[in-house]
Amino acid sequence: MPERDHLTVTVQRGGPDAPMRPQTFEVPAYDNQTVLDVVSWIQQNADPTLTYRFACRVGMCGSCAMMVNGVPRWTCRTHVSKVLDGNAIEVGPLRNLPVIKDLAADMDPFFDKWVSAEGMHHPTRTRDDAIEAIDPVTMERQEANAGIECINCSVCYSACDTVAGNPDYLGPAALQRAWTLYNDAKDANKDAILDAVSGTGGCHSCHSMGSCTTYCPNELDPLSAILGLKRATTKRFFGGRK
């Protein structure tokens, strides 16, 4: 039996047409319960108009991130017992993004910045060539491997105080993506990547506060990726080539 039979859950409701306001629900408590389970219970049993987003429920798709007691988290992998404040939880939409409605944040700025950071593949070969053999032990490959498990959940983007202060800043996820491509032997345009991360809001805007690395649910290290981009752009400035 759980210690409590009910949780007090405060959900931030609203959107562009209605100011955000908190609404409190009493939700049955269970031994094993994630924050996403709690939000789903409210939508299915208390208020079907509650808007939120999820898909895989196993920490792979990056859809269900929300602010939980003021901290960005992947809600499908966050146990209630881990975040409970007394008997209460507060759930809100991700920080640093526009709200579509209730708990669903508009991810457009987040993904637009992936493109702005040149987070796209620049092929070295055509479809008619043989597939390039990649040596898995090179330093570059290790650097790229360290960042490729990003699930685009935007937890780092919401945690970042530089994004909060500077709306132009590309953010940790986009810059980490740029760093993985920069280190990818199959990427043909490293200069385009370094140019993209050197402009307004690029990697040089980062203050190295490290919230991205602290809050990344997949335990990735965007901070080190951003520092790598700073080193690479500085090296290029002094005439160094990759």
Next chain:
Amino acid sequence: MSEFHLYMAQRLSALVMAPFVIVHIGVMIYAIQGGLSAAEILGRTQGSVFWFAFYGMFVVAVSIHAAIGLRTILGEWAGLRGGMRDWLSAVIGLGLFALGSQAVWAVTA
């Protein structure tokens, strides 16, 4: 000037300032041994090409470094954007340079 060039200018000016700060503090500790007087300071600095070059370069580095740093703060903390922010930080940089170079000239000329 791009964000990257401002970043490099701020890092390079920091690199220049680091030894200057150490010597500046070292001389301060040395100079106050046995009391501090304007005559003693001016005796060391007046007519000295070394101290003119030392504090002259120091002032240039400080003006560049502080103006770029304050430009970031004006953007993130005061919410200024675009030309207004660039103009204000340029004024701060030129102001620091004017005040600093006047002081350097006053004690070394």
